[in-house]
Amino acid sequence: MIDFDNRTETEFSISRLETIATAISDAEIELILTTNDQIAEINRDFRGIDKATDVLSFPSDPFPGAPLGSIVISIDKVESVAHELGHSADDEMALLFIHGLLHLLGYDHEIDNGEMRNKESELIERFSLPKSLIVRTLEE
Incomplete structure (x- = not known):
């Protein structure tokens, strides 16, 4: 189940994300949809990086029944990257x-040996999505 907190004026349906979440985990996930300004502030406050980013993940401390964690996504980045790459928002x-959820599940593309990229690729194919964040970044 996704607890959706839309902090923007953009309307967005999470039904597709609910399908993805259910296929990957049965834990509750908080999804915060925000703007570049707001995500830059969160990034600065929690990671010491003073710039906007596309997605941030904050795992919860595990205890029985605890939510998996929070995923924060910038709608501004979603719209600009979708336009730039020619696919839908x-x-x-x-x-x-998916990228944020895999981080909540403990995957880390910065230190693993390709496990997150492989899992992401598997999920992208399963849900008929365009190239993943990791694959796009590796191609740059």
């Missing part, structure tokens, strides 16, 4: 959601 949101 729904597809971009799903890609970022």
Whole structure:
């Protein structure tokens, strides 16, 4: 189940994200949809990086019945990257959601040996999405 907190004026349906979340985990997930300004502030306050980013993940401390954690996504980044790459905002949101969810599940592309990229690729194929965040970044 997704606890959706839309802090923007953009209307967004999470039904596709609910399908993805249910296929990956049965834990509750908080999803915060925000703007570049707001995500830059969160990034600065929690990571010491003073700039906007597309997605942030904050795992919860595990205890029985605890939510998996929070995923924060910038709608501004979703819209600009979707436009730049020629796919829908729904597809971009799903890609970022999968990326954030894998981080909540303990995957870390910065230190693993490709496990997160492989899992992300598997999910992208399963849900018929365009290239993943990790794959796009590796191609740059």
